[in-house]
Amino acid sequence: MAGAETLAAAIREIRDRVRARHPQPGDGPGISVPDLMPLVHARDAAEGKVAAIGTVNPRAGGIVNSLIQAAKHLIARALDWHVREQVEFNRNVVACVNAAIEALNETNRSLVELAALRRDAEELKDIRSRWAEWHAHWESRLAATEINLLRNISELQAAYQHRLTLAEGAFRDQVKLQHADFTAALEQTRLAMLDAQSQATAGFWKEVEKARLEYERLIHTELSHLRQRLASLSPQPAAEAASPAVDWMWFAERFRGSEESVRERQRFYVPRFAGCRRVLDLGCGRGEFLTLMREAGIEATGVDSSPAAVAMCRAKGLAAEQADLFAYLNTIAEASLGGVFCAHVVEHLPPALLPEFVRLAASRLDRGGLLVIETPNPECLAIFATHFYLDPTHTRPVPHQLLAFYMREFGLGLIEVEKLAPAVESMPSLAALPGEFQQAFFGALDYAIFGRKVS
Numbered sequence: 001m002a003g004a005e006t007l008a009a010a011i012r013e014i015r016d017r018v019r020a021r022h023p024q025p026g027d028g029p030g031i032s033v034p035d036l037m038p039l040v041h042a043r044d045a046a047e048g049k050v051a052a053i054g055t056v057n058p059r060a061g062g063i064v065n066s067l068i069q070a071a072k073h074l075i076a077r078a079l080d081w082h083v084r085e086q087v088e089f090n091r092n093v094v095a096c097v098n099a100a101i102e103a104l105n106e107t108n109r110s111l112v113e114l115a116a117l118r119r120d121a122e123e124l125k126d127i128r129s130r131w132a133e134w135h136a137h138w139e140s141r142l143a144a145t146e147i148n149l150l151r152n153i154s155e156l157q158a159a160y161q162h163r164l165t166l167a168e169g170a171f172r173d174q175v176k177l178q179h180a181d182f183t184a185a186l187e188q189t190r191l192a193m194l195d196a197q198s199q200a201t202a203g204f205w206k207e208v209e210k211a212r213l214e215y216e217r218l219i220h221t222e223l224s225h226l227r228q229r230l231a232s233l234s235p236q237p238a239a240e241a242a243s244p245a246v247d248w249m250w251f252a253e254r255f256r257g258s259e260e261s262v263r264e265r266q267r268f269y270v271p272r273f274a275g276c277r278r279v280l281d282l283g284c285g286r287g288e289f290l291t292l293m294r295e296a297g298i299e300a301t302g303v304d305s306s307p308a309a310v311a312m313c314r315a316k317g318l319a320a321e322q323a324d325l326f327a328y329l330n331t332i333a334e335a336s337l338g339g340v341f342c343a344h345v346v347e348h349l350p351p352a353l354l355p356e357f358v359r360l361a362a363s364r365l366d367r368g369g370l371l372v373i374e375t376p377n378p379e380c381l382a383i384f385a386t387h388f389y390l391d392p393t394h395t396r397p398v399p400h401q402l403l404a405f406y407m408r409e410f411g412l413g414l415i416e417v418e419k420l421a422p423a424v425e426s427m428p429s430l431a432a433l434p435g436e437f438q439q440a441f442f443g444a445l446d447y448a449i450f451g452r453k454v455s
Helices: 002-021 037-052 063-078 080-233 248-256 259-273 288-296 307-315 325-331 351-363 400-409 428-432 435-441
Strands: 279-282 300-304 320-322 337-343 365-376 412-422 444-453
Touching (some): 259 337, 288 300, 307 320, 325 351, 351 365
Parallel strands (some): 279 300, 279 337
């Protein structure tokens, strides 16, 4: 199969070459070339005749035929000079015919090529016409596409500009928020630093104050010891010698509590005295209430009969006077005070002097002035077992009904009583008692009574 295909391909190639060399009718597209085959056949016949001049026809074998053939050859040679020119002429004529055939072949080839060129030209013309039509259509499409492209670009640019504007606005808002957050954080940091600094400063001064008070307490203790030694060395009556001097400041520290604890217990009084123009602390002791008034920005003065207590208050920068309470109240003008505070004093007074004490304190108050008295609560039986008789200077407890009566007698109204220091906090065993019984007989160790000047 492979050899047959190769032979067929070779035959087609030879045929194509022959057709290219000798075009046939119908080879040229759109043009008819003359058929040269009859002329070729005639030329071939003439060439055959020219080739046969001077030859004799073959004959069968035999002597006669051989003699006849020899005679014919002899005659042909004898006539050779006579027909030589005719033979040359015939050959030239055949050569002329060959040249004419070749020229006609060239003409046919030229016609075929011309036809091919014509076809190519027509195709080119058709292509040009189609190109013009396509080019016009392409130009219109290009223009439309360009317009659409420009429109899309414009829309995209507008959308981009809009988004850019929104993004810029959002970015500016974000920057503002971040700036605000940063400023707030910075301000918080600054405030925190200031607060930490103030706390550190307050803590420092608090430590300094504690150290100062500790030194003063030590000094006071040493002075008390010195006074006791001096008292023991100096001659005294027998009755006084039986009662040695006692450091009452140390007594207050031991049985009433530290200054810090007392100050915290008394802090709830501060809002009651808000707005008072002048407050008097009767029996100011170590100055816990005076310190609270100073912190609240309220003018306050303390009075105490103990020179050690007054010295301690003055060492703290507090206003304090050493005097008898009754004598000091008599030196003050009436209606000159905005408030009077008295904590754990009335239980030290003789019962006969208690009405006079309330009268004097009420008379020194301006209209609307506040009198506050804090004292042990006799309704709580626990104070008699533990607290009240620890202080040998206590005379007797004062019921709040009696103090309320004296206050009303001397022009005070709006009487309020508030129970303080639940006994169960210092004596947990009281929690085992029934609730109502506990509240009735073992409720609060102290009470505070409030009254305002109404007349």
